[in-house]
Amino acid sequence: MVACFDQTMVPKVSVGPILYYWPKLQLEQFYQQIADSSATVVYLGETVCSKRREFSFADYLRTAQMLQEAGKQVVLSGLTLLESQADLRALQQLTTQGQFMVEANDLGTAHYLSSQQLPFVGGAALSLYNEQSVLKLWQLGMRRWVVPVELSRDWLQTLLSQPALDSIRQQLEIEVFAYGHLPLAWSGRCFTARSENRHKDDCQLCCIKYPTGRLSTSQEGQPLFVLNGIQTQSGAKYNLQNDLHSMQGLVNYVRLSPDPDEFMAKLSQFSHGVASPLRANEVNGYWHRLAGFNQHGPSIE
Amino acid sequence: MDSSRSRTYTEAHELLTKAVTKSAAPLLELLCPAGSMPALKAAIHEGADAVYVGINNDTNARHFAGLNFTPEQLKDAVQFTHQAKRKLHVAINTFAHPGQLIRWQRTIDIAVAAGADVLILADIALLEYTQNRYPDTEVHLSVQASATNLAALEFYQQFGIRRAVLPRVLTLQQVRALARQTTLELEVFAFGSLCIMAEGRCYLSSYLTGESPNTAGACSPAAFVRWQEQAGQLESRLNNVLIDRFNVDETAGYPTLCKGRFDVDSERYHVLEEPTSLNTLELLPLLHREGIASLKIEGRQRSPAYVRALTKVWRAAIDNVKAAPDKFQTQESWQAVLTGLSEGSQTTLGAYHRHWK
Helix, strand or coil, rough: CCCCCCCCCEEEECCCCCCCCCCHHHHHHHHHHHHHCCCCCEEEEECCCCCCCCCCCCHHHHHHHHHCCCCCEEEEEEECCCCCCCHHHHHHHHHHCCCEEEEEHHHHHHHHHHHHCCEEEEEECCCCCHHHHHHHHHHCCCEEEECCCCCCCCHHHHHHHHHCCCCCCCEEEEEEEEEEEEEEEEEEEHHHHHHHCCCCCCCCHHHCCCCEEEEECCCCCEEEEEEEEEEEEEEEEECCCCHHHHCCCCCCEEEEEECCEEHHHHHHHHHCCEEEEEEECCCCCCCHHHCCCCCCCCCCC | CCHHHHHHHHHHHHHHCCCCCCCCCCCCCCEEEEHHHHHHHHHCCCCCEEEEEEECCCCCCCCCCCCEECCCHHHHHHHHHCCCCCCEEEEEEECCCCCCHHHHHHHHHHHHHCCCEEECCCCCHHHHHHHCCCCEEEECCHHHCCCCHHHHHHHHHHCCEEEEECCCCCCCHHHHHHHHCCCEEEEEEEEEEEEEEECCCCHHHHHHCCCCCCHHHHCCCCCHHHEECCCEEEEEEEECEEEEEEEHHHHHHHHHHCCCCEEEEEECEEECCCCCCECCCCHHHCCCCCCCCEECCCCCCCHHHHHHEEEEEEHHHHHHHHCHHHHHCCCCHHHHHHHCCCCCCCCHHHHCCCHCC
């Protein structure tokens, strides 16, 4: 990873791992489009549920190769909630592939990578909230940090300006989740299977029927959460499209989380710094130190 | 890939996964919650082996008004506990805010100076501080650190922890596998409110209120709760979001947001989880066999009467299983007490039982 930081730089676009369960053909078509897009970084891998296997590990490696040849910087993303022995075996495969950088979404992954002195990306679900814990992860090899989704610009700014980080600030890259339904929680339980009255053991991989997850609303019809297997996401889409100016000199990459709707158009807008009033189902509260589901600033409706 | 690196890695991994024997570890310690001196005394009187508390600021995950101990009260708590030859654990398990580490560090200093036996920590920065500053202090990894696998436990072992509290997302088989592989003592949740998400990685509360367990030490904070009567029904709201509506014949539970009744398409149900409490009483022989060091009772926010009743039942049950593990049977009177003290008068084995998932 090139470790440089330009204070005047506008954040570059990264494509996050696909959080939903899509059929193989859809995955292949999506990444063909990404190969031709203006994205700088692409994260590949299953981060939610180990039972999802439309893409095998070999498929991911092949796709990573294809994207790299198209000029993208590729990072392989690991599972967030690692529980079983099988999960750890898959983790070993991921962390010893020796070709692509890995995004650690669990400290167990960070541990495997640091044991091999490999640099890594620290994912948003690692609980790093202050300068000292960020510094510790830096010492263990974290070269890019994806900030926890619930943190605000103020929190990030305060954290990065602490003297403890003076010596590494120029080398540590910062990434912010900036578009898509926010990953908010992971459980032992599968909520998509539950929504179909099934246990997780008998899930029949039913999440493949919901390429954008299943929306759950309050009894008053307010969108609250999106059910995505064991993951619970925000009911609204997070969108920091209008906040890119406030990231200059602070954030290197904005992460866009893939969806099947208008993703390529959004990717282009983010790449070109195009502002656009938020829609009714879009929010940006966290970045503005508000509850995540709040909208700050102008909106369409 | 550098082959010497991968060899070192494999060796490390083998070492990691090798079965180990633990020496001098406690077995099925009864660890009870206390949000106040009366609750602490109730727990000790009824036979808790250890009690865990928090200090009255936002450094712990039960940062509620009127709860927890002042530094002075903490000294009294230590004295009382030690006189009874029991142990006091202090939870300092939120994550320090940037530029404010000193506040969390001072809280650690206060707990150590008061004579606490154990610190329960989650933040890497605080684990590191304690290791450097108080290398002789026993540290347990809080459930908020979200260590759900052997690799994560190994990660945290660099900070000299002695025990880890396991998140409530693992099945019994997974707990068993960890118990057989790790050199750490393991603590599991035995009873109380059930977090169904991997603790320490749940931002549902801040999504709706701006405050989360990690940033503010509270989930679905009381300041955001509102109750109102509407057309003969009782509504519970969190930051104005409707969490549930109750008929007159229903028990209205606290609007913890993951326990609300929401809609998915045309179906209305408890989308994430019912209001229910975790109850592992029937798993005691298995937890005993696997050498689980400690059973944690959730509920620092509960009353002294609650703590007293629970402690009594769990003391009897643990003594029973230790005396004759093969003959252990849960008693109806125990279950009746536990069910009566549960959310929505319902209990569950939670993730320990595969079918819950």
